[in-house]
Amino acid sequence: MNRFFVRKENILEDEKKLFINNRDDIKHISKVLRLNKGDILEICNGEKREYLAEIREINKDEIECKILNSMVSKSEPEISITLFQSIPKGSKMELIIQKCVEIGVKDIIPVISKRCVAKIKDVKSEDKKLERWNKISLEAAKQSKRGIIPKVGRVIKYSDIEKIASNYDLIIIPYELENSVGIKKVLKKSGKFKNIAVIIGSEGGFEEEEILEAVNWGAKPVTLGPRILRTETAGLVALSVILYELGDLGGN
Structure with a gap:
């Protein structure tokens, strides 16, 4: 229907x-x-x-x-997940929005990190992109029968995440040089929570100083496994693992 x-x-x-x-x-x-x-x-x-x-x-x-x-609505996860996505090149952001909305993300905030190649020229250009991105979110919400329409927020600088970091019970940041701590371990150690943030890098990943900066905000660097994932894959995988571990995907 x-x-x-x-x-x-x-x-x-x-x-x-x-x-x-x-x-x-x-x-x-x-x-x-x-x-x-x-x-x-x-x-x-x-x-x-x-x-x-x-x-x-x-x-x-x-x-x-x-x-x-x-x-x-019975389609919404009990946990609220915000995806901070470093803006990738081309139309990759559209795919990220579509699939993460299908999976169950609550909000998506585009981020300019140090290795971002994509640039937002001006406010007019940003407004045009946001209109397009939110339309994609709406269509994905219809298709997946969501109970909300996840919002794609305005573009922020990576450093601006610090200002809102306290809004989240847990902040997860996948990092290719982390090889011992996975999402499952972090979830078990962190206890109960209502709001989770996931921070994903652009095509070039994060610089070490960005990871250290995030750790100072309270973020937990994690591995997504032994393979290096594309930026358009990493957020989807991270969300899927979190929701699976919390019993939302694949049953309890």
Whole structure:
């Protein structure tokens, strides 16, 4: 069943109805999927609540639906993971966003680290990229039936992570020169937590001083195994291992 996100103010639970007024969604429902009155949609408010809704009326500006049922989304991990991703070259960031949203990331923050080749020219260029990246996140959230739409935040400098490091119970930073401590060991030693940050380097990885800087914030350098992973693979692997170890992927 197709999933769509709507704003909370478009959901009138007391009246058992909701409205879809996003032009792209209206076009997709009516022109691409060719759905009609009486067809059923899966709707989410982006805050872990979802609805089964029956189409009542379709016009060019709005689709009105009757709410048949509502429930709390079961697709969200209990743990909140933020990915700090050093910006890679080309379109790799798009793949990273798409797959990490599918896996279960909460937020993605693009980072400029020392070995980043990709550059953001100006605010206008950044705004254009963020619009594209957040659209990819939205589409991935629909496809994977997420209960939220993970946000891709504004680009920050690597050193700026220190300012928000205290927001996280655990910070993990995969590093190719770490060969003894893995994510599993760190999770067992660190106890219970609600918010985890994962910091991933660009194509050239991290410089040693960046790792030392992160350790000063409280970050834990870890190995992802004996093979060197690409930047577009490392975050996905790290998230997968964390969620598996915490019982979210692959069952308890």
